Amino acid sequence: MIHLVPRSQSSLAWQFATPLLAVLATMLTGGLLFWVMGHDPVAAIRTIFWDPLFGPASSYSRPQLLVKAAPLILIASGLAIGFRAGIWNIGAEGQYIIGGITGAAVALAAYPAEGMWIFPAMVLAGALGGWAWGMVPAMLRNWCGASEILVSLMLVYVAQRVAAWMAFGPMKNPEGMGFPGSRNLQQYPPASNPDLIAGTGAHWGVVAAALAVLAAWFLMSRHIRGFHIRAAGIAPRAARFAGVRPATLVAFCLGVSGALAGMAGLFEVAGPAGQISPGFGSGYGFTAIIVAFLGRLHPLGILLAGLLLALTYIGGELAQLMMQLPAASVQVFQGMLLFFLLGFDLLTRYRIARRVAA
Amino acid sequence: MNRRQLMASVAALSAVTLAQPSWAQEEPLKVGFIYVGPVADGGWTYQHDQGRLAIEAEYGDRVQTTYLENVPEGTDAERALTQLALAGNDVIYATSFGYMDAVINVAAKFPDVKFEHNTGYKRAENVGTYDGRFYEGRAVMGTIAGRMTESNKIGYIATFPIPEVLQGINSAYLHAKKVNPDVEMRVVWAYTWFDPAKEADAATALMAEGVDVILQHTNSTAPLAQLQQAGKIGFGQASDMSAFAPSPRVSAVVNNWGAHYVKSIGRVLEGTWQPEAVWGGIGDGIVAIGEITEAVPAEVKAEAEALRDAIAAGEYHPFTGPLNKADGSAWLAEGEVAKDEDLSGMNFYVEGITAEIPQ
Numbered sequence: 001m002i003h004l005v006p007r008s009q010s011s012l013a014w015q016f017a018t019p020l021l022a023v024l025a026t027m028l029t030g031g032l033l034f035w036v037m038g039h040d041p042v043a044a045i046r047t048i049f050w051d052p053l054f055g056p057a058s059s060y061s062r063p064q065l066l067v068k069a070a071p072l073i074l075i076a077s078g079l080a081i082g083f084r085a086g087i088w089n090i091g092a093e094g095q096y097i098i099g100g101i102t103g104a105a106v107a108l109a110a111y112p113a114e115g116m117w118i119f120p121a122m123v124l125a126g127a128l129g130g131w132a133w134g135m136v137p138a139m140l141r142n143w144c145g146a147s148e149i150l151v152s153l154m155l156v157y158v159a160q161r162v163a164a165w166m167a168f169g170p171m172k173n174p175e176g177m178g179f180p181g182s183r184n185l186q187q188y189p190p191a192s193n194p195d196l197i198a199g200t201g202a203h204w205g206v207v208a209a210a211l212a213v214l215a216a217w218f219l220m221s222r223h224i225r226g227f228h229i230r231a232a233g234i235a236p237r238a239a240r241f242a243g244v245r246p247a248t249l250v251a252f253c254l255g256v257s258g259a260l261a262g263m264a265g266l267f268e269v270a271g272p273a274g275q276i277s278p279g280f281g282s283g284y285g286f287t288a289i290i291v292a293f294l295g296r297l298h299p300l301g302i303l304l305a306g307l308l309l310a311l312t313y314i315g316g317e318l319a320q321l322m323m324q325l326p327a328a329s330v331q332v333f334q335g336m337l338l339f340f341l342l343g344f345d346l347l348t349r350y351r352i353a354r355r356v357a358a
Numbered sequence: 359m360n361r362r363q364l365m366a367s368v369a370a371l372s373a374v375t376l377a378q379p380s381w382a383q384e385e386p387l388k389v390g391f392i393y394v395g396p397v398a399d400g401g402w403t404y405q406h407d408q409g410r411l412a413i414e415a416e417y418g419d420r421v422q423t424t425y426l427e428n429v430p431e432g433t434d435a436e437r438a439l440t441q442l443a444l445a446g447n448d449v450i451y452a453t454s455f456g457y458m459d460a461v462i463n464v465a466a467k468f469p470d471v472k473f474e475h476n477t478g479y480k481r482a483e484n485v486g487t488y489d490g491r492f493y494e495g496r497a498v499m500g501t502i503a504g505r506m507t508e509s510n511k512i513g514y515i516a517t518f519p520i521p522e523v524l525q526g527i528n529s530a531y532l533h534a535k536k537v538n539p540d541v542e543m544r545v546v547w548a549y550t551w552f553d554p555a556k557e558a559d560a561a562t563a564l565m566a567e568g569v570d571v572i573l574q575h576t577n578s579t580a581p582l583a584q585l586q587q588a589g590k591i592g593f594g595q596a597s598d599m600s601a602f603a604p605s606p607r608v609s610a611v612v613n614n615w616g617a618h619y620v621k622s623i624g625r626v627l628e629g630t631w632q633p634e635a636v637w638g639g640i641g642d643g644i645v646a647i648g649e650i651t652e653a654v655p656a657e658v659k660a661e662a663e664a665l666r667d668a669i670a671a672g673e674y675h676p677f678t679g680p681l682n683k684a685d686g687s688a689w690l691a692e693g694e695v696a697k698d699e700d701l702s703g704m705n706f707y708v709e710g711i712t713a714e715i716p717q
Binding site: 064067180272282314317320321322326327328 | 428430434440445455459702703705
């Protein structure tokens, strides 16, 4: 009989080994899946994992990794802080959408003015919008005891309707022939968020994501508030004796993660997306939850997890393009990767033991 | 990414392609598509993919087609289009309105690649647009609806208040009214192109108001399933939806993009392709009328087919004056035909529809 024995301390070696094992297992089972479907498994795996980084068109796809990963990392860094404290913000998608809208609102109100102040004001407005959207579940939890999980999730759907309303109503491009969608901010230089160095993919959102990783690391391992957050997550009662006020912590965590998600939305609307459209918000806020857990709620882990997820997106697209793999099989492949990562994660906290049946 | 890097990647990529042994005397023309939904959606994307297959059937070895499905509008579209261009596609079709700005951006970086954008209005030296005059099909459906309704209430499941949808509502209403002066039009805004649950709700709500014939602009078969249970009738949308024939589906407006794709690729092969604004209707084959079933009386069928043929031959325009707008102001004078610019920016109901257009 095989059974699991809890480790007294989680194994450091396994913490490093499990992601590699998971990637290997995904390659094997994914390869098997592609082979059964009649495709060359080695070529498929190479197209997904290798070609975006070193393939013939990689000078294009490498910068695109940053573009895809930046919002994920920015949002996940904020979410992880709350998750460590046991405060579950599931509604980053809504905060992302609202941040995009409030940020774009500044730009559209300023149009066609010129000025260096416009972009910083947009970033501020985006962060404030996301923060305010995050404060709703925080206040409802602090004042009425409402679950922040449900409230933040439900507010995603409200935010989606607000985006549709904006695209059809107040923010509709007056020169857009009656079609929905705001002006394209890429065509309004003071408000646009292009690559800082052309061709690198590195727009301000990438810079912000890098800063967020550093700040989150500093907060969690060097600052007293980080200690409070970790304490509240592990032992809430003990934390209270140590002087942690739960209400403050709830407001702080939802506020910070909301503001970061709002900023991510702003960088996206001013950069790669370009405009508020009825479907603004393409699931980054939900995917970031996966990134946060994949990165074990650690800032550095989140950085790597965000890049890995971006790689499977772009590699998956290449596999569709070059080998005509169906989009659904690529999604199954991505799902497998998460499944194995979380599955093998067990080995960091438990070890496998053999026992002769009694 | 600057131009030189792009060119370097293109060169590297074509070196790879050239290194492979080739038996064909001529390199096939590479044609790429991006789809907003999955190929198996049975509606919008399915019909575009049928068009892709029509190109392959017509030109065989002379073309090689690929597609990317499920590409969201916005950020991902620009990358997907660039990947298609970098993979050496000579012609790229972008099959959703929301790809518009991405197409313009990518086309500027690849001047030698020809792009065509479906349903948009921005063009460039290497970007054309193409769309269907679906209001022509709605005129035929409206005629059938006006004749078939017993409650004199017909319904329309609308998607979003954009010109194409308003053209459809107005055209259907005008032609129902023409054959049945007592007809009333009820409109429900579903705010989706494809959502079976919402579409079913919309159909139920319309029937609760006494509507017994429903036209839909949304792409799922859910409204037809509701109509079937209630014993009422409706029409196929985008694809033929013949699984619901002969009733509740009594006819359909079919998006037949293959008619355009075959012509467009033919021009590329001849070297005569130009960036155009194609807006084709029944006469061009882009809008097809699905078979009118035996659930419709023979004289109504004949009347609808006569209208279809008159539109196809260019003898009749569905928006011919005298016509007023819903606010009572004059739009078209006696015998005047709507101009394309007016139609493509349509933001009003015609006189007789009493609802408000949501803003």
